[in-house]
Amino acid sequence: MCLLDWRKILKGGAYSLPTNIEIVAATYACGKAGDFAGFVKDFAPDVRWTEMQGGPYAGTYTGAEEIVRNVFTPMNKEWAPFACAPEKFYEDGDAVLMVGRYFGTNLRTGRAFEARVVHCWKLRDGKVVSFEQFTDTAQIAAAMQ
Secondary structure (H helix, E strand, C coil): CCCCCCCCEEECCEEECCCHHHHHHHHHHHHHCCCHHHHHCCEEEEEEEEECCCCCCCEEEECHHHHHHHHHHHHHHHEEEEEEEEEEEEEECCEEEEEEEEEEEECCCCCEEEEEEEEEEEEECCEEEEEEEEECHHHHHHHHC
16 A cells, blocks of 8 residues: 555645645555555546557546446556556646656566656656656566567
């Protein structure tokens, strides 16, 4: 379980709302901990999640249930693991960029991959309203073949 409560962050002796970077970073921490409830807790009900064209889960999905069904459920069945390692976060207003790397081993082929990735997050009033992925989908596809 992800033990991070990013709704109350101690700053200068007082509680305040987290920054957009802190919200996004907490989302990755919850994902790494296997806490999917924590992963989606800051998602708006109508969040739009876009997986890059050419990738195995390509498409745009709306709402946490559709995202889980079309991205994370098949991903967890096909990879051990499919992981994201954030390296740097950048914030500009309501937008947060994460630069990092993906890595994983495909369960069917036994082939591993590693690819650079950029995630573009948009937030409104402390809630994630959209996500878009940019990565080298050819690296992922090669591991699946």
